[in-house]
Amino acid sequence: MIIVVGAGPAGIAAARCVLECNLPVTVIDDNPAPGGQIWRGEAINLGAAQLLSGTRVVAIDGRARTVLTEGPGGPRTLHFSKLILATGSRELFLPFPGWTLPGVFGAGGIQALVKTGLHVAGKRIVVAGSGPLLLAVAALLRRRGADVRLIAEQARPAALFSFAAALLTNAAKLKEGAGFAWTLAGVPYATGAWVEAAEAEGHVRHVHLRQGNRRWVEECDYAAIGYGLVPNDELHSFAADSEHVIPVPTGDVDLATLEGAAAGYEAAGQPRPSAKLERARRFGAVLARAFALDPELRSLPKSDTFVCRCEDVTLERLCGWDSFRAAKLHTRCGMGPCQGRICGPAARFLFGWQDTSIRPPAFPVRIASLVTTTLATNGETS
């Protein structure tokens, strides 16, 4: 059985391509319904694929070729012939004074909240961080009646120019961009700018912005701040040496779909070269360069700013260690329930550390979910 983890654009494309090759496929997804972050709430047709929604992969055994899952029916062990990891990405949060205050969200975070019912009509919102997602989020907020005060993009105009030039070669992206421009007409778009601090009275009230030497304060009801996306690659680290595990590289929705398809065909044993995929990868690389983080952002957190919000570890306590593992062992950074998903990528940017000590379970699970029968050699056990 080919198993796909993740039912976002990449996982859906992978599953469809496996089906196209006349092979059965199971899709495991931790959300209540397929679609991922991009197609959240949309009707998704997965054809003959078996879909296990609301199910998380807790651990992978690359040698036994099994995944341990926790879902509505309790823990299950599933056997796979090939495992496609289409686990997508999450937002990169960079710590700054006030980033943990109520009302300060990620850009993708507020997008998900709005899609699932948060009312933003009439709310003053500052959108900041980096990447094309900021535009999509600001456009969504505006369509829902929010007063988007400002978009602060950390990338500088020169870097953005290469992105604009690449856009001209991509008709679909250009159209999408034009749509955002139309929706966002009148919203200031500040480049080389970022939120330095947020302040609250119970709830966020205003943010301090900086653009070069210019500093100002913007009042707001919400701040939506995300510095781009980082891949959810924790699961892959459990079975990185297994030839039966195929990780799907992440990217924007077009790239993710093409990468997912390529992984699906590969898992089915029918790899297909795709010129479209090569083009999308080149566009992805341009995107990554254009929105590369400004090294000056490393000075965003102050010595008493929490970097690890699970374990309340401040920047000051992280200075002086030579690796993430050493910092983790000696300060508890990354040891909390989020397993370093938030502070790990932040520490990678701030200190250049790679988290080399990802431990199972991939998510906090009930102990009961780790008590399984002996792993089956064929089929599945429960």
Next chain:
Amino acid sequence: MIGGGATAAGMGHLAVMDDSDPQFALTSYSQALWSELAPQLPPDAEYLPCGSLWLAADDEEMAEVYRKFAFYQERNIAVEVLDAKQLAEAEPNLRRGLAGALRMPSDSVIYAPCAARWLLEGIPVFLGHQVSEFTDEGVEFANGHRFAAGSVILATGTAITRALPWVPVQPRKGHLLITDRYPGFLHHQLIELGYLKSAHSVANDSVAFNAQPRATGQILIGSSRQFGTEDSTVEQDILSRMLARAIEYMPGLPTLSAIRAWTGFRAATPDKLPLIGLCPGHSNVYLATGHEGLGISTSLATGRLIADHILGRLSAIPREPYLPGRSFDGHD
């Protein structure tokens, strides 16, 4: 990295043990040294004087409780027998029907990596350097740099056999799991007396119930013992057996949230005693390894014994039982 090996992987249980007289001598001496240090330890060393409970499931194990009680009493170690009712009061989350327990009030728990860092304060530490050569005159790093020293102490845990293949140390793999924070769920370090049976069996993979309250309110759950593997992967079947055993003792565990599981390798010797002292064939090279599951417990005493030897002092306990050159005849 300071404390990145078995120090980081272990439980940090500071215990007195009675497996043999030399083991008792070393553990009780070391525990006294830890107690002296305790008031100075930094907060992140999370020293928790919680005491240990050795759990007796039935009358046979209760007989062992009384045997241990007599052993420790004779040697002036504070110790107490709890009957079934007292045990249920001391640890309400244990299952009903256990026979009782032996309480060791002076045992404690520590977060070893931070304690190790604190112990090294003021001592020059060269991190990220591999020692390629050692002699009675000092060490040579892999980058060719030499470091002259009057004495060299090899405290490398299971890695000792990479330098000295003859040393009778074998890696014995263990699994541990830590939960989210549940302050008050557990009060003592708990160990099932069946642990002794499993710890003694050299042949097979075994699991035994072992649970520890952390200063953070988290619960550390063990334990497993495996020979013949150097693969650090968390093995789902072993983890599952280990947790199933724990649930037999603490029926409330299944609903608690598990945050992280990991493995580590104990440096095991054939006679269950560490290798402390002069390395055969050398005049200034010492070994400090082979402590199996008691490395943190006996670390301070280990350091003292070696320091005593180097300085020509008398030691508080006899050093002979731990000398690396001893005979291991009669042990497989």
